[in-house]
Amino acid sequence: MPELITLERVSAGYGAAVVLEDISFALNEGDSLALLGRNGVGKTSLLVTLMGLTRLHSGSLRWSGADLARLPTWKRARVGLGWVPQERHMFPSLTVEEHLTVVARPGPWNLRKIYELFPRLQERRQNMGNALSGGEQQMLAIARALMTNPRILLLDEPMEGLAPIIVQELVRVLRRLVSEEGMTVIVVEQHARLALSLTARAIVLDRGRIVHESDSASLLADNAQLDRLVSVA
Missing domain, CATH: 3.40.50.300 (P-loop containing nucleotide triphosphate hydrolases)
Known part of the structure; x- marks a missing residue:
């Protein structure tokens, strides 16, 4: 292989x-x-x-x-290849949920699983992406990349x-991605x-x-x- x-x-x-x-x-x-x-x-x-x-x-x-x-x-x-750039690149015209659904591709990562990983994003799913705090934007950037169901x-x-x-919180997420999700x-x-x-x-x-x-x-x-x-x- x-x-x-x-x-x-x-x-x-x-x-x-x-x-x-x-x-x-x-x-x-x-x-x-x-x-x-x-x-x-x-x-x-x-x-x-x-x-x-x-x-x-x-x-x-x-x-x-x-x-x-x-x-x-x-x-x-x-x-x-799923890329989470340093600049995050939020779309000002999209809500949190739209950021996620617009890039979604088939695979295990879906809205349910993303919201389980990032409960804060579910709470703010109708907020505009660029209105989030810096930490929430980073969560959204990672979640958006995961919704493409990347291999890396x-x-x-x-x-x-x-x-x-x-x-x-992000350390917890990354440990899970590496240790539990492979x-x-x-x-x-x-x-x-x-x-x-x-x-x-x-x-x-x-x-x-x-x-x-x-x-x-x-x-x-x-x-x-x-x-x-x-x-x-």
């Missing part, structure tokens, strides 16, 4: 500028990956490269063994700028220890290159190396 997603010696960027260099890794169904590094090292660029929003200079991207690089962004979403979930800084009580996830997160506690594997980027790859537990246990790699306290 081929890996779900495979990158081989990928170099990519914006126009002529190369941001990512020689990136190689693979994920199987059910894998969870923390993508770490200091600001500006290429973490978000790697996610948007998977979504087809950068220029691929060299290397290959494969999805279940097939060429992914030739697919436009909307087709990547159709085959199973790409999360870009899901905890950024959120109140501690909302972070706790969702394949890539998490970009500045809170390195939090991301490592949620995932099985870790990759650290520096200047667009992979400088460390290990299981999450061993990196989490090595305070000196973690501090050296990502400069966290």
